[in-house]
Amino acid sequence: MNRASQLKALENKEFWDIIIIGGGATGIGAALDAASRGYKTLLIESHDFAKGTSSRSTKLVHGGVRYLEQGNIKLVREALRERGYLLKNAPHLTSVQIFIIPVFSWWWKMFYWIGLKIYDLLSGSLSIGKTESLSKKETITHLPSINPNKLAGGILYYDGQFEDSQLAIEMAATAIKNGATVLNYCKATGFIKDNGKISGVECIDTLTGNTYTLKTKTVINATGVFTNSIVQMDDQLIHDLVSPSQGIHLVVDAKFFPSTDAMMIPKTDDGRVLFAVPWHDKVILGTTDTPIDITSYEPKPLEEEIEFILKHINQYGTTLITRADINSVYVGLRPLVKQKGKGRTSLISREHHLSISPSGLVTITGGKWTTYRKMAADAVENAAFTGKLPKVKCKTAEMSIGDLEERKNNLNAILKTDPSLNDLLHPNFAFTKAEVVYAVKHEMAMGVEDVLARRIRLLFLDAKLAVALAPMIAALMAPYLNKDKNWELEEVNNFTALADQYILK
Secondary structure: HHHHHHHHHHOOOOEEEEEEOOOOHHHHHHHHHHHHHHOOEEOOOOOOOOHHHHHOOOEEEEOOOHHHHHHOOHHHHHHHHHHHHHHHHHHEEEEEEEEEEEOEEEEEEEHHHHHHHHHHHHHHHOOOOOOEEEEEHHHHHHHHOOOOOOOOEEEEEEEEEEEEHHHHHHHHHHHHHOOOOOEOEEEEEEEEOOEEEEEEEEEEEEEOOHHHHHHHHEEEOOOOHHHHHHHHOOOOOOOOOOEEEEEEEEEHHHOOOOOOEEEEEEOOOOOOOOOEEEEOOOEEEEEOOOOOOOOEEEEEOOOOHHHHHHHHHHHHEOOOHHHHHHHEEEEEEEEEEOOOOOOOHHHHHOOOOEEOOOOEEEEEEOOOOOOOOOEEHHHHHHHHHHOOOOOOOOOHHHHHOOOHHHHHHHHHHHHHOOOOHEOOOOOHHHHHHHHHHOOOHHOOEEEEEEEEHHHHHHHHOHHHHHHHHHHHHHHHHHHHHHHOHHHHHHHHHHHHHHHHOOOOO
16 A cells, blocks of 8 residues: 555546545445446545544444434444444454443333343344343442442443544555555545536645546545535535534543443433443543534534533543543544434434435435445445446455455564564553554555554544654654655644644643
8 A cells, every 4th residue: 555656546547437535434435345346446535544534433333322212223223234244344453342331220221221132133143242231230340430329230232343544544455455546635626527527536636736637437425524515516506415513532541441341321411422432541431412513624622522521421430530631632523414403413313325416426425434334335336327337236245354464464574674663652552663664655654643643543542642752753754755854843843733632731
């Protein structure tokens, strides 16, 4: 997965079957799907892969317990099926996670036990574990830090966990192996039309300034919360399709929730869902659901969101968590499909939405990480119809993602050239210097942020430490990118400014 070789393919191809705009979960999933069907496929992403929502999830591959409570059986069944496919196809990046719901009345215990038994049934042959009813003592054993006051017991159920940005990057590598061309830092700037139909895409390599005019039979818009801007680039009269909302996550040390099990509060006193999820020897606390008017690649947490999570998580734990205990705060945006009469974004359906404009632009939006594969398949099938491509069945349900053996071999080759690269970046984390070099040579990491935010997750795990290590990361990257000391300094300064909003003052 080398950017220079991908650029050559971009320059050499005269005509594409499908061009995909957007390098998040759905866009990369569509590139993998389309390439595996034999279509000449190009994906372009204006920033780094998974820069936006796709690297800022709660790290869960799940059916959605609260969607079941809302009565959306169709979405839950689909998501549980996709959960099963993902756990099977990317076992090195996914795992089964035990969740505990603490309950404070026998009525609620019975309610959630029945609901989660239905959850088990809906997963069918792809079930990953059976729901259990827990006594108060058993609940405390699973969640040692739970506040025992008024605790009536708990419900144990199973869901999935995953490495979101790494999965996106390995999906991109798998798409390339299947014949796709995949490029980060390549921004779509306009459409070319013949007789009112899209026949090409204009784009710019934001790293070099080079521009390209690319001919294609069809285009998929998979830009998530930025969907509206691409739709309006096609037709300025089209109204917004997306009502974005944001959710924040706080990352704290595992001492506050010393358990390998996750906690899920299905309904706080204002009706929201709250999670405490183990991740890389830390714990993710979240999330919120706040409507926003302006989309950004670096959305900022609101004070009321931070206070909401701290207030509510402290109601359930025995150890007080304060702002000073937060290692990092990160924000993700949800591309929710606009619906009339839905005042709260938490009530908007998480089902995906597909539309085809009069010019032939196929837009896929909504959904969630777990259902990316189904979303991608729907988008590709509609694009193939629009572009009059040969009809080929989807192959991704049974397709392995990534190659763990190849990764090991490439890391070993890097270490052979310089054994000192086996040194840890910091004694508190298992990340090595070799992984930084690997990210540049094999994962298209082009800057310090790409490494610290998405190839290794230090910005999300400990933002202050990430800032402290930024000069080392820049120095490791520079020789492999043919960059000088001025580039290193600029990268460190840019990253330090970006990381500031991940650190609570």
